[in-house]
Amino acid sequence: MHRYSRHVISGDPLAGRDSELGIIRRALSGAGKHSGVVIAGAAGVGKTRLAREVLRRAEASGERTKWIVGTESACALPLGAFIGALGEAMSDPLANVRRVIDSFVAQQRKARVLLGVDDAHLLDGLSALVVHQLAQSGGTRLIVTMRTGGREPDAVTALWKDGLLARLDLEPLSAAATRELIESTLGGPVDARSANRFRKLTGGNTLFLRQLLSDQIAAGRMRQLAGVWMWDGDVAVSATLSDTIARQMGRLSPGVALVVDTLSQCEPLAVDVLCDLVRRPDLAAAESMGLVNVERTGASLMARLAHPLFGELRRASAGEMYLSGIRGRLATRLAEEGDADMQATVRRALLRLESDLDPEPGLYLESARHAMTLLDLDLADRFAAAATQAGAPGAAGVRAMNLVLLGRGEEAETALRDMVDSGLPDGHHWATVRAANLIWILGKPQVAAAILEDLAAGSETPAQAAERLAVQACLDAVSARCELAAQNSRAALSFEALPGFHAMMASLALIMAMGALGEVDELASVAEQALRRATTSFQASHMRFWFGAVYGRACRLTGRIEEFVGTAKQLADSARDVPGLAYANLALLLGNAELVRGAAADAARLVHEALAGAERHAVTTGLRAASYFALAEAHAKLGQATEANDAVDGARACVSPDFLFMHTALSLAGGWAMAASGRLSEAVASARQAAQLARDRGQPTHELACIQAAAQWGDASQAARARELAKALSLPLADAVALHADSLLTGDGEGLLAASAAYRRIGDLAAAADTAAQASVAFDERQHHRRGLYAAALAKELADNCGGLCTPALRTPAGLKLSGRQRDVVELVVAGLSNRQIAEKLVMSVRTVEGHVYRACQRVGAQSREELASIVRSGPGDGGTG
Known part of the structure; x- marks a missing residue:
């Protein structure tokens, strides 16, 4: 650690103190029996800053203020705190007390006066008497700060004991308030681990927190990655902080x-x-x-x-x-x-x-x-490297395995290749680990396939065959060979002595396959066994959150959202102070849990932390791609088109063409971004194409997900196929999607409300909100206005419960039926394109675009395309939608 020069930062001085501010405001309002407040607390907790800010705001509103400070040096002088108010005309002490009190009374007659008294525990006896008399008179409002744990004048103690002033015991900042203050100071989000670290080191002491944060920024320890502030390395201690602590x-x-x-x-x-x-x-x-x-x-x-x-x-x-x-x-x-x-x-x-x-x-x-x-x-890498250097048998293998888990694929490949080439007796074992590293970390499944083929061609013991099949199942899963992945993973897991790493590989592949095939009977039991293994095996422990995210994807594909949300919470509770890369995987897991239940804003925050962790550790694993998928959908559902498209660009840059299993998620991420940008026709076309690919590859739930997304974007062309999938899959989710698409096709408002209810039962509140909004339009089209108002109110309530959604369906007001090209035109108006730009994008004449815009304006009573965009953005329940 090093010492650094002072670096001053600023932010909202009252961040994290909203409830305390409310208490002070009520005490100063004169509505109750008190004429002010005593703020009591330990040194550095933020008493002075809070009091000064209250006075600053009073001055800004035109009130007169006075600030008096108790000090150790003035404590020895009679009326030392008020000596400036006495001037040179000094008389006996009691007369001086009366003069000071009268001066404040006179000021009060001219205008409201707010007197701030800082460090009242250091006031001399007469100064404390003045403060007590002013409080007793009720004419002057006071805000007094006092340090707890020491002795204070009786007159100060009497301020609250006699009921003259309210007492506010200012506690250290809570974890949430600490994070709020940090983010207010930095002007951006901070990851939870860094916020917790600041809270732990400072104990919520505002003085320490601000200085410690300043020191970390000055030392370059606080860095912004993927838009999130993170604290790396040891603690930097400046001379200012050293002096304060000393x-x-x-x-x-x-x-x-x-x-x-x-x-x-x-x-x-x-x-x-x-x-x-x-x-x-x-x-x-x-x-x-x-x-x-x-x-x-x-x-x-x-x-x-x-x-x-x-x-x-x-x-x-x-x-x-x-x-x-x-x-x-x-x-x-x-x-x-x-x-x-x-x-x-x-x-x-x-x-x-x-x-x-x-x-x-x-x-x-x-x-x-x-x-x-x-x-x-x-830390494991440090120990393994030290053990290897000291010649501990088996240390090289432990370090190689740890490098794979760390996502340091190239280093792991070098170490594993050397171990395999050295002719060690366990070379087969390390060859399978190397193949797993090539699949998951380096994104080279074809190279891994060649290694596995060579192993299969040779002589294998049952244990070796099981290890190979576990990794082969992963290769099958990422290559969208779901039936084969399930078969190979089950064969591997049937070998009871399968090592922890290989058991997790087989479990991952099996969960991926079952989710894609819609096989739910064993889903929970396979997950339970895998997560139990993760708590006992050092090889498998770190994969618990990664596995949880994969399991969450399978749950979403099969409509078991509450099960996933519960598992995510259980996993989060299973480990405290999760370090490093593990926290990035946990953040993705929790972010996906928020996303699938519809809380898009909470999801975006968590997943940004996951992406920041991926950048911090320079990993090339599926963590990065999965983070981009989730961010694209979350931002799109919030109506943040730029952020959604940026996430899609990131996803495309890190998804290997050989990872066929990710293609559905990539297509849906792109579709959501296009929908948020007003390109609904392109979004629907992308979903249809992805659905056909999933059908060709034998991934029925992937196909179902594409049909559901297209329906949320207003496309009902796949209603017949949705009915076929519902019959084949026998899943409540499939039934909901089929009902959604059918009702959308026929304009059946009641059917759409029933589909919304079905989505709610599954736990997908965002889909429920979209479907309710579509029901509102359908009712209004058929002149069922009361039902339309109800559906619009329901959609708004659901969207609000999700933290505020802004999807294409929710941007469509009741009474404005948008379909086909008209919908595309209005969505592009919302996206901010000019009529000429819309004409060029949709390959139509400018006159045709103007006609669509004019008719849409007539329907909602808008006087301009800008007003039309504003009304459409407002969503159901606002902007004239009823």
């Missing part, structure tokens, strides 16, 4: 400093262990100074630093050789205790790795496996 810590004796430095390297520590490394009196002194907290846990005492930034400051200022010695002594002492769990083993191994002790290869290798289980692949 003032709180005070002067440390060498013994107390050793206590703090030891805990800075490893906490919490049992007091018995710690006192073998430091003197017990020094620990007691550190506790009495408020530097260390000692708590009883069961039968033992545990010590930890009172504030995380104490440790960061000491780490930033101490020498590396000094700290290496501390880590070595800690590692040696902890080894005597024995490790209670894998976290303890990893902690001890990291201490030894960064100490002045000799390497311990076996410990490093064991900890690499544990770190993989704990989802920290970056």
Whole structure:
């Protein structure tokens, strides 16, 4: 860590304090019995900033304000805080008190006065008396700040005890408020892990938070990736932050400093262990100074630093050789205790790795496996590399496997090829891992196919054949050979001793195949077994979130949305403080869960975090492509055409032509982006083409998804095929799509409302909103206006419940029946194209375009094409839609 110069940043000073601001506003309004508020809280929690901002806003509205500060230096002077109001005419103390009070009363007669008193706990007795008398008079409104934990004048305490002022205990910022403040300061979203890290280090202390954030920006540790701010690396500590923390810590004796430095390297520590490394009196002194907290846990005492930034400051200022010695002594002492769990083993191994002790290869290798289980692949790579360098048997294989999971495909390919070429007895095993790396990470399924063919042509044990079939199933799945993928994956999974990595490969392929085929009977049980395996196998642990996303796709294709949302929550709850690349996969999983239930805005936020993680770790896995798919759909459903099209461009750049299984998702992402851009005819044509390809490849649920999307865009031409799929698949989703397409074809408003209800039961609120909006148009076309109003209100309610959708169906007001070319023209008007540009795009004359626009304006009472666009954008329930 390093020290950096000060870098000042700014943002909304009240970010995260909306509820507190409301309390202050009510206290100052005069509506109640109080004439102001006392803001009490710990140092740095943001009392002064909050009070000053309230005064600033009062000044901006024309009110008169006065700001008085209590200080240690003025505390020794009678009326020290108000000495500026006395001038040179000094008299006896009580007369001076009366003069100050009268001056405020006189000001109050001229205009409303708001008096701010900062650090009231430092007021001298007479100054506190003035404040109390002003509050008692009720003529002057006050906002007073006071630090808790110390002694304050009785007159200040009486402010709230006597009911003169309301008391607001200002707590540290919550996790949500911390994130809000960070994003307000940065002017953009921050990923959840970084926000949590700031919250953990600062404890919600506003002063520390602002300075720590400033330091990370100045040091280049905060970076914006894929539009999301992320915090990488260690903590940068500036001189300003060091001085602030040092003032709180005070002067440390060498013994107390050793206590703090030891805990800075490893906490919490049992007091018995710690006192073998430091003197017990020094620990007691550190506790009495408020530097260390000692708590009883069961039968033992545990010590930890009172504030995380104490440790960061000491780490930033101490020498590396000094700290290496501390880590070595800690590692040696902890080894005597024995490790209670894998976290303890990893902690001890990291201490030894960064100490002045000799390497311990076996410990490093064991900890690499544990770190993989704990989802920290970056730390696992450090341990595996150290174990390999120290000559631990099997370490090279663990590192190669970890490189695959990290998405570092080229490095993994080099390591795995060398292992296979070296003629080791387990060369067959590593050849299958290499094939998996080529399929999933490097996007070279054809190269993987050649490797698997060579293995199949040779002599194999049953165990080797099972491993090969597991990876072969993946190759079949990505190549859209769904029946064969299911067959090979089941054959592999029938071998009970299948390694964790290969078992997850087979499970992934089977879930993909079953989802595409619409086979749901075993879907949940296969997922449950795979996720159970992920908690016990270091090879499989990291794949739990990736597998969860694939399972989610299968659930969506088969209409099991609530099941997916529940599984996503369960997976998120299964691991805390998810690190690095694992969090990116978790963010995608949670984002997809939000997207399938219709919460497009929440989905976009989470998936942007996933994409930022993919960029941060430079991975080329399906994580990146899947993130782009989800972003295109989410932004399109929010009516954000530019962002949707950008996501589609990103998806096209990273989807391999050989990954046939992704083609449906890519086509639908592109279709949603085109629909958001007003190119509905192109969107529908793309969906139809993708549906035909899926049909040719034997992917009936993929075909169904294309038909559903086209129906949401107003196309009912595939109604007959939807009925055939509903009969073949026997899925509630297929029945809903068939009813949707049929009712759209016949203009049956009641049928569309029934389809909307069916989508709601499945859990797809966005599709339900679109279908209700289409029902509104159908009712209005048949002069059933009351039913049309009801359907429009239902569509708006559903769209609002999703956080605000703006799809093509929801942009169509009731009473404006749009179909064919007229719909295309109006959508392009909404997209901002001129009549000539629309004519060129749709290959028609400008006069024809003008006719369509004129008739559409007549239908909704618009006076111009701009007003038409505004009405269409407003959606059902607004802009004259009823």
